[in-house]
Amino acid sequence: MTALVAVAHGSRDPRSAATVHALLDVVRAVRPDLDVRASFLDLSAPRLGDVLHAVHGDGHASAVVVPLLLGQAYHARVDVPGAVAEARLAALDVTIADVLGPDDRLEDAALRRLGAVVDLDDPGLGVVVAGAGSSHAPANAAVAAVARRWASTRPWAGAEAAFASTASPDVPTAIARLRVRGAERIAVASWFLAPGLLPDRVADLAAGAAVAAPLGADAAVASLILSRYAEALGDVVALPA
Template identity: 65%
Template sequence: MAPPLVAVAHGSRDPRSAACISALLDVVRAQRPELDVRAAFLELSAPRVPEVLSALAAEGHREAVIVPLLLGSAYHARVDLPGLVAEARARLPRLSVSVADVLGPDERLSTLALRRLAATGVSLEDPSLGVVLAGAGSSHPRANAAVAAVAESWARRFPVAGVLPAFASAAEPSVPAAVAELRARGALRVAVASWFLAPGRLPDKVARLAGDAVVAEPLGPGSELASLVADRYAAALAPVAQYA
């Protein structure tokens, strides 16, 4: 039997966030019905990671694979989650816990973000359109650079007035600064694409800061995202299978 897939999201006080994660995992289950897929959260939502791993151990599972539902390798991926996993390994010695890579970078995230942007009614063939790609922001420069790299790829791909990254916190430019820069470049309209997995406080902040710009929905429970989660799980298992 394949080990359970424990999908670990950040968590939020906003109930829409947990509902979005639940919907995403329903798509994963539909795509991979043979897998035991469970949700866990780092904070603010239940169940938390230690609770889920304890339950798996109590059920007799000997192995579990954590797939971080995180778009980049920032603080939660580099510090919070490894700390929880280390604690679980010490507390639950009979349960082997593997951790998959974070979701990004992957072209499927870009595809889904573009689909959410197109759903607002804007055209990426419009040379008067400016696009902001808004992410959470991190004190870790590489996480911010990953968002900027996606924005740069869109700027090369589409004949718009410009595409700029922006961040809700901890990094620059801010959303208002990016919108102002695009208007200075000649954009007559501005649309904000979302580099957020689910609704919550920071996406709402982006929407408030965007002014009269059109704002796309977060990535949400798309089929591309579900297949990416399953692929991260499979990749984490591959080394085990190779040496079994």
């Protein structure tokens, strides 16, 4: 069977890799028949190229690389294909799946994390949807689209996107905008897969607001990983929700 090689960005923060491994444990629980392996682009081990070599060495003829990335930014467009090419494995058929976002399952997971720290039916609530930020404008636009959808469908005073780096607005600016719109309480929804430097920066800038945890080892995110794997193989079999 074709191996599933999940690749995350990587971080010096050990919580990040631990969260990725916990998420892939959920994937394995859903598909115990599938060879699921973790890899990283940078800062954490094992690296993607090393894992692809191990997959080939263990007898697989093919693998699907599933980027554990929430949007189509530089890492997805350049780093992942570059790492696959650098592995130089002509005997291993490698397909790169689509990134995780956009997808309703990510929004569902983010709302569950937010609901753990605030009342989602609070009309006085203002919500910052905080992402990493990218020089690739469509990646930022995808986060802003989440905030717009939530603002139009939830009973809150408003929702605003904000970014930890590179893009604007930043978290304090988004909070100020929500205050102007009448928000009495502020919460931050995490558009990050795992803990690390940028989520910590968001929390530091949130000025005492309730801050939701990253998406983490969520069953909906695990389902999405399996969907991306199946799509890359052209598999139309329904996967568990």
